[in-house]
């Protein structure tokens with residue numbers, strides 16, 4: 001048996017569910033409980049039947065914790081949906097015995113570990129289309145049960161005494177430009193080295209060693225005349241005179257554009273603009 005076999009879908013008392021031993025994910029139980037109260041348990045847990053009436057939770061360990069945190073009986077919580085007051089999605093404000101809807105599977109230990117790992121990991125690996133996300137959230141009256149908050153006290157609640165990433169702080173990571181490939185790094189390295197050499201005083205492995213074209217076009221020495229390309233022309237063409245750098249430049253910018261291309265279209269959606277306060 002190398003794959004999980006679906007057995008049945010069942011509502012199983014929490015007392016019969018065991019958390020996956022050594023589960024490495026630390027989920028946000030509070031956010032899951034808010035979602036359960038607002039939306040109900042819309043997705044079944046995936047549990048492995050290990051013996052009759054004993055199951056190990058492969059996927060949904062934090063949902064199990066959230067249901068346990070809700071506890072038995074009527075929690076007395078209601079959720080606001082617009083102007084409407086709705087009963088809790090877990091207990092329905094009725095007497096309730098802690099239980100979860102589960103998909104029961106049979107599998108071996110190895111597959112059980114893989115299911116637990118990938119279920120935790122797969123959502124980490126995804127990213128967001130920020131515009132689509134903003135559009136979806138923008139279409140809701142409130143953010144209850146979405147896992148998103150409205151920023152609350154931001155930006156006045158920044159705790160400047162705490163290091164970034166600590167509770168009570170928010171951080172903006174600003175990344176400029178694109179990651180460079182190895183050819184680009186080699187080209188930039190050569191250019192940097194030559195610029196440093198050019199800056200060193202003469203006779204200290206500077207100046208004479210520098211391969212950047214100087215302001216010289218003709219040298220006559222011992223009857224030998226050397227004609228060199230006009231350096232101002234080289235720079236004027238967007239080149240440096242350094243082979244590695246010029247090769248790279250001609251690869252990424254074969255038409256020697258002086259600035260990035262831009263597209264103007266009357267059909268393009270205007271960017272979303274937020275003004276604060």
Ligand SMILES: [Zn+2]
Pocket residue numbers: 070074075076077088089090091092093
């Ligand atoms: Zn409840």
